[in-house]
Amino acid sequence: MGEYFKVNEVNPIRFVMVPKVLLKNQKYKGLSLGAKLAYGLLLDRMELSKKNGWYDDEGRVYIK
Numbered sequence: 495m496g497e498y499f500k501v502n503e504v505n506p507i508r509f510v511m512v513p514k515v516l517l518k519n520q521k522y523k524g525l526s527l528g529a530k531l532a533y534g535l536l537l538d539r540m541e542l543s544k545k546n547g548w549y550d551d552e553g554r555v556y557i558k
Contacts, residue, residue, distance in 0.1 A: 510534040
């Protein structure tokens with residue numbers, strides 16, 4: 495890896511947000527890190543679903 499990234503090597507960097515409560519609250523200490531990451535990924539997908547209008551008449555968002 496060199497000192498610089500070339501324009502064709504740069505990808506938009508995306509992040510997955512995991513609620514701090516899953517990391518700090520003792521209630522969730524039994525969950526694996528994988529489960530916590532999966533929850534963050536599902537939250538990310540729900541945001542995409544919201545943007546695409548994938549929700550029902552009662553405002554419940556669903557993931558395709």
